Amino acid sequence: MAARKPTKNSNISTDELKEFYRDMLLIRRFEEKAGQLYGMGLIGGFCHLYIGQEAVVVGLESATKEGDKRITTYRDHGHMLACGMDANGVMAELTGRAGGYSRGKGGSMHMFSREKHFYGGHGIVGANVPLGAGLAFADQYNGNDNVTFTYFGDGAANQGQVYETFNMAALWSLPVIFVIENNQYAMGTSQKRSTSTPDIYTRGEAFGIPGEAVDGMDVLAVKAASEKATAHCRAGKGPYILEVKTYRYRGHSMSDPAKYRTREEVQKVREEKDAIEHVRDLLLSGKHATEDDLKAIDKEIKEIVNASAEFAKESPEPDPSELWTDIYADA
């Protein structure tokens, strides 16, 4: 990852900067708490944390409007919080409780919200890509200007169905933004060892889909890219690819011994590139906020996260009758 370039867009408002700080911090603290609850045995199975990647989803969401849709793979908690889903409902789904978004039947990888236009939460790498294009197809069919954000990783970018989807999305000019969250490791396999070319965003060229690389550790750069891509899609010009270069601090899932990279590599990114520290610096150095202002935000976030953990512990397990509900939608 190259050193961060100075952000060109300097006309950002104090409120928006503070909001970015708050939204990214919420994701980080939420994920840290989820990691803790996992360690206590309250969260089971697979649990993929978003720590380090917060600027990606927060920056992209900043250009959305009501009606826009989003869909992602299994590292999904950040996406849900960023689109306004309730921390309590997300955490309670992680603990498998009745108060969770899927009433405890989905888990970490499978949450959805019709209200917030969040379509999951998918566990099969690459499978959400045609699904996202299908959501965009429905919007195009219905004649509105909504856009679907279809997130996937550098690992998923090697799945065949991604390219089947690129082809049809370009052929039919679907309003879909393919967001490749390149955190450089597909589970334990580095991009160098899995991917024939370094720049994944160029893979749309064969289909006539424009693409660009974005510094995913700089929320302002992500915001600018999101504005450009959404404008392209809303204008009916078809799909757009954003390869957002980012970094995951934690393991692939909770049970990842992380022997494929050095501790120094992780530490270096944390110290030099951390997206939250970046915004914190901008806020303080630009006199947008004082230390006390930020402490107040930290406190507010801590309260939300602690409350979500309490809710997730207190919420009852699903009623046994839930085993047999929702297999089919009612006619």
Next chain:
Amino acid sequence: MATEILMPALSPTMEEGTLAKWLVKEGDTVASGDIMAEIETDKATMEFEAVDEGTIGKILIAEGTEGVKVNTAIAILLEEGDSADDIASAASAQAPVAEVTAPAPVAAAATAAPAAPQPDTSPDWPEGTEMQTMTVREALNTAMAEEMRNDGSVFVMGEEVAEYQGAYKITQGLLDEFGAKRVIDTPITEHGFAGIGVGAAWGGLRPIVEFMTWNFAMQAIDQIINSAGKTNYMSGGQLGCSIVFRGTNGAAARVGAQHSQDYAAWYAQVPGLKVVQPYSAADAKGLLKTAIRDPNPVIFLENEILYGRSFEVPKIDDFTIPLGKARIARSGNDVTIVSFGIGMSYALEAAEKLTEDGIDAEVIDLRSLRPLDYDTVIASVMKTNRCVTVEEGWPVASIGNHISATLMERAFDYLDAPVINCTGKDVPMPYAANLEKMALTSTAEVMDAVRQVTYR
């Protein structure tokens, strides 16, 4: 307040581990994300990070300790403002232990007599209804056209469905009537367009996705099962998927192993999917219309050989047949023959010929394989006391196997003979004409099976 740092669970199955190494010592300050210790699980050595910031007040478990149970306090963390005195108070506090709720008692295995079957014996159309002769192809085409006229959110997509007018001409004329927006030629890309169809259904549309044949849908089976079939459940009922996947299924004639497979048993196994395999034109029409309206994914298995066959279809506006209701195609008293799809050809022909031997067979067309009309089958077997099943699919884990098992569970005392499953043979489909014929089931096999179960 001082807090205890607990031995973490670092994998879905970890119960205890070795505290291999401390990377901090008492008095060190830690921030969220700092690595505090290395812990060995049964699979790997993992780094353990701090969640909260503070000072390590006391290390409770020395490095090198084996068999440390998950959730045991391993250190005390002092937060801003704490003093060493807080160590004792934290250590004496009850460690927060994961709440373990005893599993709810599962209903005891059924020991009571199985419920008596209550078959729905209502006719599919009123007596005296005017009929018209129609091929299965025309019936399917008409069903789609009618539903597309009724509902603007219904559209068809697939390979060659539009300008080519359908590889098997099932979509003939739809492009002319409904236009390219609603009758969409796709590239040859089953996995991709199946997924786009599912996404479009979540977006509020009612796609009909045509697979040129179901053999090609194996490319797309992940989207069919994992995305279409499971998401309503995984979302707690938020995301139903109103989609029909349809196309020709099973053996045609001389097209070899990769183009000649019956997927009935495969898809019927999946909760969340509905599965239909019609035989007659009336059923093809009535069931397809119902399938298009259903808010769930429906697997609609057609058969190339049946496409050109003619049947009587009722002249009724908006004729539908519910999913999950079998049809008694022929009434009889001596044996129940259960079949579906093209298997019905053998079943009906066998029943007709067996009358010459004085055997009066009842023939049931399941029509839907999920939901499956168990009650009609069981009620019939309680009357005839014998059962033969007929299908073209492979014998292992077949629909016939499932019917046999269900009859053992719910009608064991009524059976006077073991159930026999007539199926395709346990081989990939050969090309040679004679071998292909042998690989399928046949009227003769069905007749033999009936003679066996009736001891004639």
